[in-house]
Amino acid sequence: MKILIVEDDKNILKLLSDELRSWGYETSQIDDFNKVKDEVMDKCPDLVLMDISLPSYNGFYWTQELRKVSKVPIIFISSHTETMDIIQAMQFGADDYITKPINIAVTRAKIQAILRRCYDYKLASDILLYDSCSLNILKATVTYKNTDISLTRTELMILESLFQAQGEIVSRDSLIEKCWQSENFIDDNTLAVNINRLRKKLKDLGKADLIKTKKGLGYYLSEEI
CATH class of the missing domain: 1.10.10.10 (Winged helix-like DNA-binding domain superfamily/Winged helix DNA-binding domain)
Incomplete structure (x- = not known):
């Protein structure tokens, strides 16, 4: 399973990449934050981890753009914990929401749950x-x-x-x-x-x-x- 991380904070990017690889997932990252939609379509991930606060356009914008052409599951990552932000994320097409600072155990559980739900992901096998x-x-x-x-x-x-x-x-x-x-x-x-x-x-x-x-x-x- 391939997971694309859309995150401009290098420390968080490294943390997520290292953890995901240790769990057996393949990971990739965005090279140009002005072309997030194009890169997602090009890399064809099974799941996207999307930060809300990004250079140029925020995660809400890119999720809305992606939903016009793709059903890839998207989990938002944000330091915003307000209920309205979470509701807005879901309205724009996100499948789940993870708050910063990142709890690795929660992140892993949410990723596994969404992959099972979206792909009948055979984690057990x-x-x-x-x-x-x-x-x-x-x-x-x-x-x-x-x-x-x-x-x-x-x-x-x-x-x-x-x-x-x-x-x-x-x-x-x-x-x-x-x-x-x-x-x-x-x-x-x-x-x-x-x-x-x-x-x-x-x-x-x-x-x-x-x-x-x-x-x-x-x-x-x-x-x-």
């Missing part, structure tokens, strides 16, 4: 999130702090099961069945070898302790303390 890590199923990558690593098919399937469990224990048998369902005589050692290889990759990513073993039961994801 395309991008999985756990403890600041994102697992991109389509790209077969896991990302942490803007760094990603590529996964083999088996490693991806193991992590997909663990991410879906969200810290709950996943049994060895269920992992073996998921990864090698068409093969016979796969033993627990084969799974252990793949888990160890995956742990080495996660260590390089800075998440050495992400996968934990529950003796006699299986594996689970642990949160960073």
Whole structure:
């Protein structure tokens, strides 16, 4: 999913870009604030984060212009918290409103909700999130702090099961069945070898302790303390 950030404050732009990428989204920004409409149409984002206070023309103007040619979901970003500003934003065609200073947790929740609503976005199967890590199923990558690593098919399937469990224990048998369902005589050692290889990759990513073993039961994801 591609998100275009229309924001002239470089600090906020960097904050949003870094966070969005860590969640597995692709991001882009506006190069010319006199051509916001043209750039949105050219970049074809799945969602736009639109600041209200912009050079030349404000976010209200550009949202009104965009609504003449596009139904792309738009979330306003503004330091204005007055009810009338929020109402006006919705009247001009915005889908939601985020106030500054930006609350990252709220921002993430609103983005996910709008993508699900507008695109039947399959968050649970395309991008999985756990403890600041994102697992991109389509790209077969896991990302942490803007760094990603590529996964083999088996490693991806193991992590997909663990991410879906969200810290709950996943049994060895269920992992073996998921990864090698068409093969016979796969033993627990084969799974252990793949888990160890995956742990080495996660260590390089800075998440050495992400996968934990529950003796006699299986594996689970642990949160960073």
